[in-house]
Amino acid sequence: MRTVYWDYESNTVKLIDQRKLPFVYEVAEFADYKDVARSISEMYVRGAPAIGATAAFGMALAARQSNATMKHKLMRELEEAASILNAARPTAVNLSWAITRQLQLAGDDIYQSVDDVRQALLELAQQIADDDVELNRRMGFNGAELISDGDTILHHCNTGALATVDWGTALGVIFAAAEQGKNIHVLVDETRPRLQGARLTTWELQQRDISFDLIADNAAGHFMRTGQVNIVLVGSDRTAGNGDVANKIGTYKLAVVARENGIPFYPVVPTSTVDLLLAHGDLIPIEERNQNEVLMAIDRPIAPSGITARNPAFDVTPHRYVTGIVTESGIVYPPFQRNLRAAVEASQRGEWRQRN
């Protein structure tokens, strides 16, 4: 089962409603791209790669919904759909990356009829989704070289099959190490406020029978300082050209404390998440989400009524705290400015597909 996919019988976008996991497993179905945009902003689906694939399917859905018979009219509608989907969440670069690819494809003169465009958009969305799975597996086995038998891995947020189309990024490295037969243990940050670690990462590890303990985010420092963590693995929602990493709120604190204790800190990042045009991380827009996420745990109030909260969803980890970045093109080490560009270009040439 994939996190997001096109249903070729009903011609709808289907995705696992992750807001309800692990208590209810439910697949939501969307026949309107505006609802797909809402599913991204309301976090039915989250995780940069999954958001990218969802937006690509959303564009295919927008083309299918259109009544246009002339291509120039369809293009205007697709541009509007692109703008609505793009606004769903600001931080993950995969969102605009997938939408831009779809718009460019639709605009290509080789597609003359609206039906040609519809077909092309669906095919590219499907390819983005399929590529994501294959690429994640490659990335996972690249990163698994960093994991030794007996290691305890500290992990933040959810970066597994649910954050991608399937398999995962940082959690994909853990899955790969487990498939290699390595004896590993995972400390799972619960990841307030939305508890993606407590709800989703535990659920995925439980299904794969990998040893883990859930911890409060506050406890990560204690386990690092007392020698109980060998490596920290996280995802990334957008990585700047210099290696600065925007990821789920709390990542920055982990990185600082990891370096302070000599523990390697590796973001696991498909190159589609690398934004070479951004010189550094402080140029990355940080989404501030609804304060109710902080005032509640899942749907239960945890604080007095009538108070206010701040809720930045991401933070930026400057590259000086980053040991290396695991990509589908291999593990990238400093200087990131040069080496990340090389990894992105290698990926664009499709080199990762050619490895075994």
Added chain:
Amino acid sequence: MRTVYWDYESNTVKLIDQRKLPFVYEVAEFADYKDVARSISEMYVRGAPAIGATAAFGMALAARQSNATMKHKLMRELEEAASILNAARPTAVNLSWAITRQLQLAGDDIYQSVDDVRQALLELAQQIADDDVELNRRMGFNGAELISDGDTILHHCNTGALATVDWGTALGVIFAAAEQGKNIHVLVDETRPRLQGARLTTWELQQRDISFDLIADNAAGHFMRTGQVNIVLVGSDRTAGNGDVANKIGTYKLAVVARENGIPFYPVVPTSTVDLLLAHGDLIPIEERNQNEVLMAIDRPIAPSGITARNPAFDVTPHRYVTGIVTESGIVYPPFQRNLRAAVEASQRGEWRQRN
């Protein structure tokens, strides 16, 4: 209203049941010292100074419950009560500090009859409670010198009136700065897993009409790195002779990130919490509490059933991350080994009482 007090009409120990705040305000009443011990381990009452006063009242209650008519028989019963109360929680030094004071007092030959001992234990418990309030106010105004008009203060856990008999330690500094008319804002760490920040600190700040925002513990690093925090204030459950500080889990990460960003980090610590006999913080026993605290938020499950969690309740912040330690004897700066001892001795001489 005090957090814990002796009811002279019913001769019982009464305390606010903090597990139910901020949703229900309820005062629990105990006529058996074993229930007082349970109220400490189950966290009806928490915070090192409040635990100390509660244990002192618990010893007075044990003396009152006793049927002994001979002092040597009462002493044996008091020693058993001391051992039960001491075992309620392992980390806060105030617990054993208060119990030891009571046992020593009871053993003093000037008290011959069991009634003399009963009266003396109640008087000392009352004095420990009264002193705590007065001492906290002194400490608060000592620390308020560190706060400038316009400052934003990052605060962890609850260190207010509810963590003490009244007024508070780190939060007491904030109250003092507010009483001085300084315009301040507080970022309140929610403090998983038990959410003392979200439930208790917000409640106290709201009652005093001090400006604040609740944040997820994960967000503290983001606010520090982006220049939105001027000072970090925390409490301490036990401070070693060299200035290493054991405090609520998550404190260590804050201290490391504060230093990394040049933000001053001050524990606010009554000298009764300083354990000069401990050479360094890694000798402090760290309580690991029930994993259900991590698997739930208040009383709602947040994770799949059948999984395990780790739940260290405290961590140790090495003194190299500590800018200074606010005490009732003034603000102590490095070298802590020498200067903490001087502060403890000054307090034992009662010097803080003589200041205005």
